[in-house]
Amino acid sequence: MLKRQLSTEELIEILVSQNRAIPSRTMAIQGLLLGLGGMAAVYFILSLGPARTDLRMLTADPPFLIPVATSALIWLTGVAALFFLRAPQGSGRWLLLPIGATVLWLAVEIAGVIADLSSDGSAAFAFASSPECPLAIIGLGAAALLALLFFVRDAVRLWKVPAIGVAAAAAASLPASLLNLFHSLDTAAMVLLWHGVTVGTMTATVMLVARRRFRRPIADGRVSP
Known part of the structure; x- marks a missing residue:
């Protein structure tokens, strides 16, 4: 069978027609994924244990508050950008919000490294094992990503890989904060x-996974396996 590449207008028509009625099977799968993500989130939150004993004192400590706030800002700006990008006329400039927040967080942490280096010397680069950090970020981040993609799927249809990248960065930054x-x-x-x-x-x-998914050739109105 001959295959042909669809024009942009034809592709938009197909996407619009598919979006008019979401099959109940798809809704069931999405609900199942959200449920599993929610259970994973509860599990990882419980596994973190009690809050830090010095947390009340740290709420008045700028060196603690500023990095945490800038990290949380990635989540907040990412969610805001995705909701603004849900509209067909949404501007791609909204993507600059989470990018700017990420740059700000990196700048704050690099400044922290410089401050540690000036006060503690080589001890600023002394690393301790903390495997619970990646596990919690990936576990909670995956659950947050599933929920976020469900609510901003219109932005994903319109912006594809950039929207998914913002969603992933935002979802992972939430548990990191x-x-x-x-x-x-x-x-x-x-x-x-x-x-x-x-x-x-x-x-x-x-x-990378999203890019491979969206790069699949389209022929006769169907996505090739």
Whole structure:
């Protein structure tokens, strides 16, 4: 059978027609995924244990509050950008919000590394094992990503890989921010290692998978396997 590439107008028509009535089977699968994601989120939250004993004192400590706030800002700006991008006339400039928040968080953490280096010397790069950080970020982040993609699926249809990348970064940044309430990492370099690398790896992996999915050739109105 001959295959042909659809024009942009034909592809939009197909997507619109498919969006008019979501099959009950698809809704059931989405509901199941959300349910599993919710259970995973509850499990990982319970596994984090009690909040830090020094948390009340840290609420007045700028070196603690600023990194946590900028990390949470990635989640907030990412969600806001995705909701604005749900409209067909939404501007791609909204994607700059989470990008700017990510740059700000990196700048704050790098400044923290410099401050640790000036005060503690080589001890600023002393790393301790913290495997619970990647596990919690990936587990909670996956659950948050499923829920986020469900509610902003219109933005994903319109913007595809960029929207999914923003959703992944936002979803992973949420548990990375919450982890600071349950346990501490001794240096800013450790935060960049355990939190930053995990969030970046999860975001890149999700974007690569999405890119492969959206690059599948379309023929006769159907996506080729």
